[in-house]
Amino acid sequence: MADRKYMRVTDNYLKTLLSYYEEEIEGEAYFYGLVDHFEEQDKLTVLARVERRAAESVVPLLEKELCAASCIFRLA
Numbered sequence: 001m002a003d004r005k006y007m008r009v010t011d012n013y014l015k016t017l018l019s020y021y022e023e024e025i026e027g028e029a030y031f032y033g034l035v036d037h038f039e040e041q042d043k044l045t046v047l048a049r050v051e052r053r054a055a056e057s058v059v060p061l062l063e064k065e066l067c068a069a070s071c072i073f074r075l076a
Helices: 002-035 040-076
Strands: none
Touching: 002 040
């Protein structure tokens, strides 16, 4: 029973991390897409880079959770 609860919490956490990562990548694409349409190209490029950096900061957490999840499923 405790294993199922842990797996559910881990699954929710992993889904949240993946969602956050995807949203940051989408934000990066959004700001780069605006660069061609507005004069504030430097500012939009900075915002795109901030989005990329935020996404990159989640990667170690995703790797850790994916590794943990794969270990749990191997043991099950």
